[in-house]
Every structure is written in structure tokens, then in C-alpha cells.
Amino acid sequence: MNFNFDKIIDRSNNFSAKWSEMNKIFGTNTLLPMWVADMDFLTAPCIMDALKDRLEQGIFGYTTRPYSYNESIVNWLDNRFSWKIKQEWLMFSPAVITSISLLIQNLTQKNDKIMIQEPVYSPFHSIVESNERDLVISPLVKLDDGSYVMDYEDIEAKIKDVKIFILCNPHNPVGRVWTREELTRLGEICLKHNVLVISDEIHSDIILKNHKHTPFASISKEIEENTITCMAPTKTFNLAGLQSSFLVIPNPSHYEVMDKAFSRLDIKRNNAFSLVATEAAYNYGEDWLDELLKYIEDNIDFAIEYIKTNIPQLKVKKPEGTYLLWVDFNNLNVDEKDLKNALISKGRVALSDGSSFGIGGDGYYRINLACPRSMVLECLKRIEFAINSL
Ligand SMILES: Cc1ncc(COP(=O)(O)O)c(C=O)c1O
Structure with missing residues (x-):
């Protein structure tokens, strides 16, 4: 691996919708943000270099x-x-x-x-x-x-x-x-x-x-x-x-x-x-992208394995593309509002609510896995904890 996708990047001063606009939907900005589809990785070094050169032109x-x-x-x-x-x-x-x-x-x-x-x-x-x-x-x-x-x-x-x-x-x-x-x-x-x-x-x-x-x-x-x-x-x-x-x-x-x-x-x-x-x-970004894809695929495999082992009530199918996991929570047989509240107040995790995707989305959540593996693990533990609290 030439690029470090495990590194946690502090985005608190990044003016990030994903990290700083949770309060609009979830009522607080203190959740683990796994919703908006952007990535918590640094972009490719070749892009940073090109931007620095451009900035230097002034x-x-x-x-x-x-x-x-x-x-x-x-x-x-x-x-x-x-x-x-x-x-x-x-x-x-x-x-x-x-x-x-x-x-x-x-x-x-x-x-x-x-x-x-x-x-x-x-x-x-x-x-x-x-x-x-x-x-x-x-x-x-x-x-x-x-x-x-x-x-x-x-x-x-x-x-x-x-x-x-x-x-x-x-x-x-x-x-x-x-x-x-x-x-x-x-x-x-x-x-x-x-x-x-x-x-x-x-x-x-x-x-x-x-x-x-x-x-x-x-x-x-x-x-x-x-x-x-x-x-x-x-x-x-x-x-x-x-x-x-x-x-x-x-x-x-x-x-x-x-x-x-x-x-x-x-x-x-x-x-x-x-x-x-x-x-x-x-x-120049192809090498970076190829490594990113491996990392994302490992994140997806990791999350699916975790769910199968620890939260088997949830149903999930491996995606073919995107870094998004579409997870079926319907088997929990709990009230949607109770589940949503538990994910926010007990799990402290921000997921995209399936119902916002229209017909067929009720009871599902979309989880954005384009983040360091430690964040994926933390997210899954939080979901598990929220479900166990119901
Ligand atoms: C399918 C799809 N189209 C468009 C967008 C947003 O693209 P843009 O920010 O360029 O409008 C997204 C973002 O998640 C998306 O998933």
C-alpha cells in the first residue's frame, strides 16, 4: 500500500456538510457521520500537488x-x-x-x-x-x-x-x-x-x-x-x-x-x-484509485462479516459498486421511530434513512463505508449497541 487510508483525518475545521450539518437532520453534530456520500480520506497526492502549484501562482x-x-x-x-x-x-x-x-x-x-x-x-x-x-x-x-x-x-x-x-x-x-x-x-x-x-x-x-x-x-x-x-x-x-x-x-x-x-x-x-x-x-490518479478500491472492498467485506457474526438480524447483500452499504433492518420488527431514536441517542451514529430514497426504502439504512476501517468498526459497534438497547 502506497497510500494510507487508515489515517483518521480531523474534519472539525473542514467546513464539511457530512461532519457539521448533522444537526439539521439528526438534531446534533456529535454523532459518528456515516451518511453524506463523501469520503473521510485525503484525496490523491497528485491532486494535492497540482492544487498547491496552482495556489502558488497566486x-x-x-x-x-x-x-x-x-x-x-x-x-x-x-x-x-x-x-x-x-x-x-x-x-x-x-x-x-x-x-x-x-x-x-x-x-x-x-x-x-x-x-x-x-x-x-x-x-x-x-x-x-x-x-x-x-x-x-x-x-x-x-x-x-x-x-x-x-x-x-x-x-x-x-x-x-x-x-x-x-x-x-x-x-x-x-x-x-x-x-x-x-x-x-x-x-x-x-x-x-x-x-x-x-x-x-x-x-x-x-x-x-x-x-x-x-x-x-x-x-x-x-x-x-x-x-x-x-x-x-x-x-x-x-x-x-x-x-x-x-x-x-x-x-x-x-x-x-x-x-x-x-x-x-x-x-x-x-x-x-x-x-x-x-x-x-x-x-495521474489511477494508482491511487486502484488502491482506494481495494481498501473500500475490504471495508465492505469487513462490515458484512461483522454484521453476519454480531448483528445477524440485519440483512445485507454485497454491493457491486459504490462505497455504500444498503442494509435491511426490517427483521428487527421494531417501530421505525424507536429504531431511529436508538441509532441517534444510544448508538450516536448518523446513517441515511432508507425511507428518504423513496419506494422500497422503508426499514433500510444506507451506510457510507468510505472511511478508515477503525471508523467502520466503531460504526458497527454503535449500531449493535443501539439495537441491543431496544
Ligand atoms: C447518484 C448521485 N448523483 C448525484 C450526486 C450528487 O452529485 P453532485 O454533488 O455533483 O450534484 C450523488 C451524491 O451522492 C449521487 O449519489
Whole structure:
């Protein structure tokens, strides 16, 4: 190991949402934070070096994106996913949810139908509603072995008149890395019904052993034209506070609409730090990422083993991607409020409540395992203690 992921980093002065905004949801900031999806690891040294160099320049005027910035993204997508894109398909955006909201605003009308699959990252739901579009939900189906699949019959039954399908690929919170076959079937349904796909692939770099990320747009030429992909280095390299993401828009008419939308808001330039951090990450961050993935996978295996041995009432299936563990607490057969209170007041641990992910989330909690192993152990002990107190 060249990088020390065991090291505990004090984030009390880090102005961190994960550590300092717990009071908004849990009523206190003194819990162990295992909720917001950012990592308690230092980012890659190559990124820190690039940022230090940029800081040393001491001038932070308006930026322009060099050719090398776009090239670093194009090469990353080719190296990691064998996805060959053109530089002119790339568009900068500060954040993925900003992109999805702007896509909805500019490619649909009020009360148009937008389909999502729940349980899913909750802004998918809220961003459709806050833009006054009609939400159509196709719940994922949970199989007996604890894994999730798409319900194609349900999608087909509900997709008439839907304008946009928002896909979470890989999926937060259930941890599926959708296979090429699964995505192809979905893509064909969307083509048949003329439904544009927004594929949120922010978790595409966090893929565990024996799984492979397939960019939705890479499946076929027709699907490529019918897909807008949202990606970012922010989950992968822990850079969310720098606000750097991008869209891949192969269809020129969609590109033109979105280019105008970003121009109208004057959101066209990276900040000086996101620019160099993104390029450094994609050019030099691969070794760090490969070690990170091993560490995360070991954390996940460790947590699953701990749960099986010490809290067997909980049910959990190993995710295929993401650093998030989706845990079923329903077997406890306790009142949801009592459980929530026990986790906060006895366990002193902040977990993401499954019900916030929509249909299918009740009785589940999502645990963020992108932290030093000692924190994972502490979290599990606290959950165990909270459950035993019920
Ligand atoms: C699926 C998914 N999309 C988007 C985001 C947020 O991305 P951004 O901060 O770029 O809006 C998250 C964060 O957890 C996520 O899990």
C-alpha cells in the first residue's frame, strides 16, 4: 500500500456538510457521520500537488479550459471503460444535480412525465417535483438473494408519454452495477417509446471486483444519440467541494440547447482549482484509485462479516459498486421511530434513512463505508449497541 487510508483525518475545521450539518437532520453534530456520500480520506497526492502549484501562482482570474483538460476526460473514459467519446461532446457543469435539473428545465415542459426507479438517490425525486414535472416511478424489484433488478414490464406499462428516464448507473443506494444486457434492454424500451435517457454515472469509477461499468451511451449508436451522461471526478477522488462535473452530449441538438442554458446562467467556466484537480485526477490518479478500491472492498467485506457474526438480524447483500452499504433492518420488527431514536441517542451514529430514497426504502439504512476501517468498526459497534438497547 502506497497510500494510507487508515489515517483518521480531523474534519472539525473542514467546513464539511457530512461532519457539521448533522444537526439539521439528526438534531446534533456529535454523532459518528456515516451518511453524506463523501469520503473521510485525503484525496490523491497528485491532486494535492497540482492544487498547491496552482495556489502558488497566486492569481485566480477567469479561467479557460485547456485542450489538455478535455483530453484527460476523453482518455479516462477510454482507459477505464473503453468508451470512445469526442471532445466536442463534453460540457462542463459544477455538479451533477445542477445538470439534471437544467436538462429537465430545458428539454421538457411543465407537467411532462419523467421516470425514475426507486429506491434511489433522493434528489432524483425532489428535482423532478421542484421543476413541476410529473414523476413516474418504476420500483426496482428485490430478489430473494437480496439483489435488485429492473422491472421491465412495469417500465413498459408506465412509459407511454414519458419524456425523460433518469437512470442511476451504477445505482445509489442498492449498489448494482447494471450489466450491458440489462442496460441494452432498458435502452431498447426507451428508443421504442422515444424517451430520452439521462444517465447519472457519478459512481462509475467505484466498481468492485468482478464487475464492470458499462456507460449507458456506449451500448449502440442509437442509444448514444438518445443519452446524456452526467459524470464527475468528485465521488472518485473526494472533490465534491471543488464542484467539478461534466456532461457527455453526443446529440448536437441537445448540445445546443444545453450550451445556451449554461450560457444564460453564465455557468461556463471551471473555478481555478476544479480545473487543475480534475486534470490531475484523470491523468495521474489511477494508482491511487486502484488502491482506494481495494481498501473500500475490504471495508465492505469487513462490515458484512461483522454484521453476519454480531448483528445477524440485519440483512445485507454485497454491493457491486459504490462505497455504500444498503442494509435491511426490517427483521428487527421494531417501530421505525424507536429504531431511529436508538441509532441517534444510544448508538450516536448518523446513517441515511432508507425511507428518504423513496419506494422500497422503508426499514433500510444506507451506510457510507468510505472511511478508515477503525471508523467502520466503531460504526458497527454503535449500531449493535443501539439495537441491543431496544
Ligand atoms: C447518484 C448521485 N448523483 C448525484 C450526486 C450528487 O452529485 P453532485 O454533488 O455533483 O450534484 C450523488 C451524491 O451522492 C449521487 O449519489
